[in-house]
Amino acid sequence: MSDTAAPPGKGARERLQRWLPKLVLSPSCVLILFFVYGFIAWTSYISFSNSGMLPEYTWAGLRQWSRLWGSWTWGIALHNIWVFGLLYIVSCTLLGLLLAILLDQRIRAEGALRTVYLYPMALSFIVTGTAWQWFLNPGLGLEKTVQALGWESFSFNWLIDSNMAIYTVVIAAVWQATGFIMAMFLAGLRGIDGEMIKAAQIDGAPAWKIYLRIIIPQLRPVFLSAVVVLAHLAIKSFDLIVAMTGGGPGNATAVPATFMYSYAFSRNEMGIAAASAVFMLAVIAALIIPYLYSELREPRS
Amino acid sequence: MSFLHIDDVHKHFGETHVLKGIDIEIDKGDFLVLVGPSGCGKSTLLNMIAGLDTISEGELRLDGRRINELHPSRRDIAMVFQSYALYPSMSVAGNIGFGLEMRKVPKAERRAAIQRVAELLQIENLLSRKPGQLSGGQRQRVAMGRALVRDPQLFLFDEPLSNLDAKLRVDMRTEIKQLHQRLGTTIVYVTHDQIEAMTLATRIAVMRGGELQQLGTPQAVYDDPNNLFVAGFMGSPSMNLVPARIADRDGKLVALVEAGETTLALPIVRDREALEGWCNRQVMLGLRPEAITDPTSANRDGGEIFEADLEVELVEPTGADLYVVTRLGGISVNARMRPGSPPQPGEDTRFAFDVSRMVAFDPESEARIRTAVDADAPVQAASA
Numbered sequence: 141m142s143d144t145a146a147p148p149g150k151g152a153r154e155r156l157q158r159w160l161p162k163l164v165l166s167p168s169c170v171l172i173l174f175f176v177y178g179f180i181a182w183t184s185y186i187s188f189s190n191s192g193m194l195p196e197y198t199w200a201g202l203r204q205w206s207r208l209w210g211s212w213t214w215g216i217a218l219h220n221i222w223v224f225g226l227l228y229i230v231s232c233t234l235l236g237l238l239l240a241i242l243l244d245q246r247i248r249a250e251g252a253l254r255t256v257y258l259y260p261m262a263l264s265f266i267v268t269g270t271a272w273q274w275f276l277n278p279g280l281g282l283e284k285t286v287q288a289l290g291w292e293s294f295s296f297n298w299l300i301d302s303n304m305a306i307y308t309v310v311i312a313a314v315w316q317a318t319g320f321i322m323a324m325f326l327a328g329l330r331g332i333d334g335e336m337i338k339a340a341q342i343d344g345a346p347a348w349k350i351y352l353r354i355i356i357p358q359l360r361p362v363f364l365s366a367v368v369v370l371a372h373l374a375i376k377s378f379d380l381i382v383a384m385t386g387g388g389p390g391n392a393t394a395v396p397a398t399f400m401y402s403y404a405f406s407r408n409e410m411g412i413a414a415a416s417a418v419f420m421l422a423v424i425a426a427l428i429i430p431y432l433y434s435e436l437r438e439p440r441s
Numbered sequence: 442m443s444f445l446h447i448d449d450v451h452k453h454f455g456e457t458h459v460l461k462g463i464d465i466e467i468d469k470g471d472f473l474v475l476v477g478p479s480g481c482g483k484s485t486l487l488n489m490i491a492g493l494d495t496i497s498e499g500e501l502r503l504d505g506r507r508i509n510e511l512h513p514s515r516r517d518i519a520m521v522f523q524s525y526a527l528y529p530s531m532s533v534a535g536n537i538g539f540g541l542e543m544r545k546v547p548k549a550e551r552r553a554a555i556q557r558v559a560e561l562l563q564i565e566n567l568l569s570r571k572p573g574q575l576s577g578g579q580r581q582r583v584a585m586g587r588a589l590v591r592d593p594q595l596f597l598f599d600e601p602l603s604n605l606d607a608k609l610r611v612d613m614r615t616e617i618k619q620l621h622q623r624l625g626t627t628i629v630y631v632t633h634d635q636i637e638a639m640t641l642a643t644r645i646a647v648m649r650g651g652e653l654q655q656l657g658t659p660q661a662v663y664d665d666p667n668n669l670f671v672a673g674f675m676g677s678p679s680m681n682l683v684p685a686r687i688a689d690r691d692g693k694l695v696a697l698v699e700a701g702e703t704t705l706a707l708p709i710v711r712d713r714e715a716l717e718g719w720c721n722r723q724v725m726l727g728l729r730p731e732a733i734t735d736p737t738s739a740n741r742d743g744g745e746i747f748e749a750d751l752e753v754e755l756v757e758p759t760g761a762d763l764y765v766v767t768r769l770g771g772i773s774v775n776a777r778m779r780p781g782s783p784p785q786p787g788e789d790t791r792f793a794f795d796v797s798r799m800v801a802f803d804p805e806s807e808a809r810i811r812t813a814v815d816a817d818a819p820v821q822a823a824s825a
Contacts, residue, residue, distance in 0.1 A: 335526035335599075338493050339587070343540035344514030353539075357530030 180421065187415035193408035204411035214416065216391050217399040220306050224395060225374035227310045228317070233366050235314065236321030237359075241351065243322070244329045254326070257319035265316070269383025272312035273299070302392035305385055309393055313380055317373065321366050328362035329355065368431045372424050396420050443502075444469040444627055445490075445595060450499035452485055452651075459485055461651045462499070467644055469504075472621050472628045476638040477648035478674070483631045484599060486648075490629060491520050491597050504594060514543070519588035520597040523604060525580045527572035527587075534559075534568040537586045544591075558590045561620075578609045585620075598630040602637065614640060635675050639663065647671045666800065669807040672727045681733070683770040684804070685726045687719040696726055696801070699770050700751055710745050710797045715812040724810060725802040730764065732795040733776035744797035750789045758783065767792065 190200040208214055239257060243250055260268065275281040276299040286294040298304035332355055340350045378397035381387060387398040394402075396416055404413035443466035452460035460482045467473045475483040488494035490501060492513035501508050508516050519540075527536050534555050541551045559565040562582045572580055581601065588596055598617075602610045618641055621628055632638055638645050639659045647654040647662060647670075655667040666672035672680045685696040687709070694713055695706040707726070709716050716724070739746045754773060755766040763780040766773050776792055784790035801810045 333524055333526060335522040335524045336528060338488075338491070338513075339520065339522060339526040340528070340539070341493065342491060342513045342518065342520050343587075344543040345539070349543070354528050354530070360530075 183414045184418050186410060187418050189411055191410040191414065193410065195410060200411070204415045208412050208415045208419070211412070213391050213394060214396075214399060217394045217396045217416075220393060221375065221395045223306055224310055224313070224377070225371065227307070228313050228374050229367055229370040231310070231314045232317045232321045232370050233363065235318045236366065237325050237356075239318065239322040240325035240329055243326055254323065257322050259319065260316040261320040263316065265377075265379040266383045268312055268316045269380045272308070272315070273384045276308050276311075299385065300389055302389045305389060305392045309377075309381055309384055312384060313374075313377065316380075317370060321370070324362050324366055325359065328359045332358055364431070368427055371427050375420055375424050375427075443467060444471070444504055445473075445629070446500075446502040447486070447490070448500040448502065450486070450489065450501065451497045452482070452489065452494070453497045459651050460489075460497075463648075463653050465646055465653065465656055467627070467629075469627055470625045470643075472630065472641055472643045473646060474630045474632060474638040474642035474644070475646050475648060476632055476635055476674075477654075479633060480650075481648040482651040483633075483648050487520075487597055487599055487629060487631045490595070491518060492516050517594040518597055519591050519593040519595075520599065521584045521588050521601045523600040525572075525584040525601075525604075527580055527583055529572050532569050532571060533564065533575070533583050533586075536572065536583055537568075537590050540587065540591050554590050555586075558586045561589065562586050577605050578613065581605065581613055585617075589620075589624075594627065596626055596628045598628060600632055601630075602632070603634075617641060636677060639675070645675075647674060649674075664798070665811075666727070667809050669725060669727075669802045672800065672802070672809075676729060678730050678764065678775050681726075681728045681730065681769075681772070681774045682802075683726045683728070683772055683774060684723060685770060685801075686723055687716055687721065687801075689720055694720075696724070696799070698726065700749070701768065705747075705749050705769070707747055707794060707796050707799065708745065709799075709801075711799060712801060712810060712812045715810050716801055719801070719810060723804055725804045725807075727800040727802060728774075728794065729798065730775040730777040732798040733774065734793050734795070735778045736791050736793045738779045739793035740795060744795040747794040747796050749792055749794070751792050753784045753786050753788055753790050755786055756783045765790070765792075 185197075186195055187204050188199060188201060190196050190198045190203070243253060243257075247253075263271075276296070278284065278295075278297045278300065283294060283296045286296075298308045336354060337350060340354050345353065376397060377395060378401065381393055381395060381398055382401075385393040387394040387402070397420070400413045400416045400420070403409040403416065445465075445467050447463050447465040450460060450463045451458070463482075463486060465473065475486060477483050485494060489496050492508070492511060496509050503516065503518075528539065531539065537555045537558060538551045541554060546554070555568065556565070559568055562585060564579065564582050564586060567575065567579060567583070572583065575583065584601070601617075602613055605613060614637060620626075621641075630637075630641060642659050644656065645659050645662045646656045649670050655662055655671045657665075662671060663675055666675065666680075669682065673682065683698055685698045685707070688695055688697050688706075690706055694709040694716060696709060698705045698707060736746075736748055751767040751769075753765055754768055757764040757766070758780060760780070763778045763783055765776045765778050765784060767776065768774065802808065803810055
């Protein structure tokens, strides 16, 4: 460093230039460190404590974790998230791909249709959940309307059937996210070289084989992105379920997020809630970190 | 009976008339190059032959049968695309064999065909790779392999070399030509590069604005252009086009060209009968750079030579040749001379004009002024 040799004014300015970016960024760095990573650490610690209604810092080892895994409700929540997540990811991906393929056939009013399919994504989950709750409520929505139209015996009461309620949540969630997934696939389809499709036509491949053998294999990165986006949306799903079923009937639509909320704020079991939150974080991290690593890595030549 | 007959083919895209009645016939084993500036309709025509674009009017016949309505896969054609259009998710062998697989050729037979083509193109060691792992030239070979493996009646090439770098392009050009000579296949090839057209073709079709300007052997198109456009488009450096006036000097027909303070009287040798009607009128003279040279390089056996001293404007050595620029009729004119002792700019040097190679054009209609039956002018490539 030649700071001593340089005139004092110039040295100060150089120092300022060197430090300015760090100065500007540091407040947000500090805030993120504290409120994100700090609280992650805090929650992790709480999950190993004896906390009940209020946080308490006595070390309890794996007590809360074993209570969590012994809990019957947690079992239901895990089962539900499996059912919900799997159906949600598979249906959104397949429907999104199908819609994108249909929209890609150079149809008229494509722009308008694309917007229509994308609109649900602009709604908050609370609005979606409330609207679907009204729509599927046997006393208010679909069932009542169809019966009023004359089909007296029509019945669609999944929302209040504890065996079927989780599927109504799937329907609402799929309705909301399919348009977004469709947009991702559409972008992928638009990126495919038209000459390749011409070549396949000359090679004698029928349209469905062109899609199956040539186009869809090229959409692999889109599939990966779609699954990662949907998977973490599924695990985080909370507001939709709260608005639609409140986790009910009974615990029929409880998922880890609603489990965590009810244990933390209404059952005064902060320790178990913290353990469930840390578990969810671990699952999402297991999904996102490899994905981000593969995306942010230097692109291969 | 011609092998491929493009019979008065039109193409409309809504209001726009893209192809305005194209008539081309070629024989089996011909290498037809469609050449022209971008937007001339050459790629559209190729896509119509392939069946990737519909034909608005006219008829397309391959080996005597009408193929207008046939699906691309049933026309017995294969196509090589500009972007190569390889299937990225399949291996090289999968790419080459895909067409056979779609035609339900048994696996063993397919493997043998892939092997045969891979040997022909020297890509046997690449068969298990994916297209993403190949260089541009290797992809080009795979794309050709995919076309060759099916052994079709007609090969279509859509600017296949334009994505390669200059050196590789020349190598691949040679290879395509060798392949054509070895296999005797019939090829329709689209390019905007007139050198590619000259080197590869047995028949060149020069197109502009959806119209066929000239169809003929490369030499005919080069030496005997139909109009100003063809004259200017083919050849590099391009043909010198100089304004002149036709005059009668003591019973001899000459073209008067202004050269600084003096006027050159170039004797008319070619198309004399036609040019007699142009006495005292303005024409556009066309002279290839190699038809203007130094007196020692001039070809005195075949042609009639006219010599004149002219001022040198610029000298451009290329190593093999020396291009000397002078001014005729207010236009810079390129002359190709022997390298060695180049004349200095600003000095006078002696130029020799091979007037027997000189052509003349109507400056208004841009059409060639030519005597109907000219010994050295096979006008349209007739299929005998």
